[in-house]
Amino acid sequence: MCEDKNVLEKAKVVGMTTTGAAKHQDVLLGIKPKIVVVEEAAEVLEAHITTALGPACEQLILIGNSLIHMKI
Numbered sequence: 001m002c003e004d005k006n007v008l009e010k011a012k013v014v015g016m017t018t019t020g021a022a023k024h025q026d027v028l029l030g031i032k033p034k035i036v037v038v039e040e041a042a043e044v045l046e047a048h049i050t051t052a053l054g055p056a057c058e059q060l061i062l063i064g065n066s067l068i069h070m071k072i
Contacts, residue, residue, distance in 0.1 A: 005030055018048035025051055032056035040064040 008014055018038075021028060036052050038044060041062035053060065063072045 018044055019029065021052040022048065029054045035059045035061065037061045039065065044072060 005027055008027065014031070014033065016024070032051075032054065034056055036049075036057055036059070038049055038052070041049070041064050043046070043064070049062075051059075
């Protein structure tokens, strides 16, 4: 896992499911992401989102709120 962490620390973007974020919370805390993006945020429980957040997080972006309907 140490090798994976080294790769993740050098990455500009890391993608994972909320399940993966919860499972590898120690790795997420180690790479200290400043920005966390959650796709399909309306479908994800708040508790699952908070597992991806750490003290280094400066911005949380929630995308895909199915409760908002745009009129054109």
